[in-house]
C-alpha cells in the first residue's frame with residue numbers, strides 16, 4: 001500500500017489516494033501507522049477519494065482511530081496533493097468533507113508549477129451549544145468558567161464542523177498540556193469530546209496558540225482550532241477579524257467575514273516523503 005507523508009504547519013498526516021488504494025478499516029490503520037515508534041508516525045491518516053457532491057473527497061482519522069469531521073491543515077495538503085500529483089489542474093477545488101463542501105483556493109508558483117499556499121473557506125463559526133455539542137443550560141457557552149483540578153479556566157465553545165473549547169490565558173508555554181488537555185477533551189460536558197485551544201493574545205492581530213486535539217493529543221498546529229480561536233477572540237473582544245495565529249509549527253492566517261459568517265484559513269502545505277507498506 002502506497003502512502004505519502006505530508007505536513008501543514010507541522011500538523012502531519014499519512015495520505016492515501018483512494019483512486020489507487022483500497023482501505024477496508026481506516027480506523028485501525030490510523031492507530032497502527034500514526035504510532036511514532038512502531039508505525040510511520042503522524043497525527044493521523046487522510047484518505048483522498050472521489051465525490052459526487054464536490055470535485056474530490058477527504059476523510060480524516062485521528063491517531064486514536066476516531067474520525068474527525070474536518071481538518072483545516074489536511075485540506076491544504078489535499079489541495080497540494082491533487083494538483084501536484086496530477087489529479088486536477090483546477091486552482092479552485094470543491095472538497096467534500098464530513099463537515100460539508102469546503103472551497104480551496106490554490107496559489108501556484110508559475111516557475112515551478114507547485115502549490116505555495118492554500119486558502120480554505122472553512123465555512124461558518126457556530127457557537128450554538130447544540131451544534132458543538134456542549135451540554136449547558138446556555139444556548140451559547142461564551143467565556144464561561146470550567147474548574148479542573150481546582151483551577152478555573154474560562155471557555156468559549158465553537159464548532160468549525162468539529163468541536164472546540166477555546167481558553168484565553170497567559171503563560172501557555174508553561175502549561176502541562178498532557179495533564180490538562182485530556183481532562184477537558186473528555187469532560188462530560190462534551191458528549192463527543194472536544195479539541196482544546198489555549199490562546200495568549202499578543203496584540204489584536206496576533207494570537208499565540210497551543211492545541212490539544214481530540215484523538216491525537218498535542219499537535220504542532222490545528223487549522224479548525226485556529227479558526228475557532230479567532231472567532232472566539234472576536235466575540236470576547238480580544239482581537240480583530242483578521243489575525244496571524246502563531247503555533248508551534250508556524251503561522252496560519254485567519255480572516256472572519258462576519259457579515260456572511262465565513263472563516264478563511266491560509267497556510268502552507270508540504271510533502272515530506274513517500275513510502276510503501278506491505279498489505
Ligand SMILES: N[C@H](CCC[C@H](N)C(=O)O)C(=O)O
Nearest residue numbers: 068071072073162222223224
Ligand atoms: N488538525 C486539524 C483538526 C483535527 C481535528 C480532530 N482532532 C478532531 O476534531 O477530532 C485541523 O487542522 O483542523
